[in-house]
Amino acid sequence: MSTAADLDAADPLASYAREFCPGDDLVAYLDGNSLGRPLARTVDSMRHLVEREWGDRLIRGWDELWLARAEELGDRIGAACLGAAAGQTVVGDSTTVMIYKLIRASIAMRPGRSELVILGDEFPTDRFIVEKIADDNGLAVRWVSAPHDGGITPEIAAEHVSERTAAALFSGVAYRSAWWADMPAVTGVVQSHGALMIWDCSHAVGSVPLELDAWGVDMAVGCSYKYLNGGPGAPAWAYVAARYQEQVVNPIPGWLGAREPFAMTQGYEPAMGIRRLVSGTPPIVGMVPLADMLSLIERAGIAAIREKSVELTSFAIELIDELIPDARLASPRDAARRGSHITVDHPNSARAVQTLWGDGVIPDFRHPSGVRIGLSPLSTTFAEVERGVRSLAAALA
Incomplete structure (x- = not known):
């Protein structure tokens, strides 16, 4: 050795x-x-935000710097870590909220289907959200078992996904065992039944090379405080393949996800593209450490x-x-x-x-x-x- x-x-x-x-x-x-x-370097970056971007520019910072930052950082994550073309990834809410949005959107895109599929020992947040959404929408949860030192496989997925499945939520890298799933193969199994595949990439992003576009992934989500070093409570990101974006209905519509957020009109009309997944004001302060780490990942x-x-x-x-x-x-x-x-x-x-x-x-x-x-x-x-x-x-x- x-x-x-x-x-x-x-x-x-x-x-x-x-x-x-x-x-x-x-x-x-x-x-x-x-x-x-x-x-x-983040010590200086935070000081720059407070003293210059916020302190000097004040409200002008939104028009000059911040309104597009959620999409700009999303594109950088997509290019450096996800194998995703621009316009498909956005930074915003917590992982919990992003998972909620994607599952609710998936159910709406697959009307008449009655099941959600997830591992029985998946990370608690994922399980809790799936259970709550299933209960609220009269759906069943199909619980999947995997080996203690493993995770989801194409064979296991094939045993549980069916024409009743609206969406499956699995981890790209399992939070306990670190099992890196054969993501393209599992995606293919889920899609072969007409269901939507959502990957939780919280333990994968920034540590393993992902090719979400090439693998035909439908949707993905992940936190940014692990291998993306965004800091405690850093905002999560979500990926929606371009082919689905105009079908996605955001279950938490907010003003910055509207087509014309500053028009202040009656009624909600969603923005074009990935920005329709945005709800409230982007967490600009929390994006600073993430941007610094992305620079290192891009360089390495x-x-x-x-x-x-x-x-x-x-x-x-x-x-x-x-x-x-x-x-x-x-x-x-x-x-x-x-x-x-x-x-x-x-x-x-x-x-x-x-x-x-x-x-x-x-x-x-x-x-x-x-x-x-x-x-x-x-x-x-x-x-x-x-x-x-x-x-x-x-x-x-």
């Missing part, structure tokens, strides 16, 4: 780690898949980011096999099916994570017995991974 020092020395992206705020007591940050670290390239992600997770698995032999890997060993985090199950996980946090080693606990190790390629070094896994081994013991 290569040493951490050798891997860091050979890493073409090594210099990027120095662009993030170091953290005073940080020994190893292994939770970039929950909350990405802030960039040092998603292919290089993915290559380092594979090396980081593979190195972590080798260390776990060596140092924690009684732990169970709950993530794919096949790198082609693995995102940028891994989960190990161990009966001492909850207590160990609590101890590690106090020591400046930050992994993530996942009920009931999982330790989730998130390795954000641009901010994580191989030495940091080794320090973290060695500390984890000691804490679990």
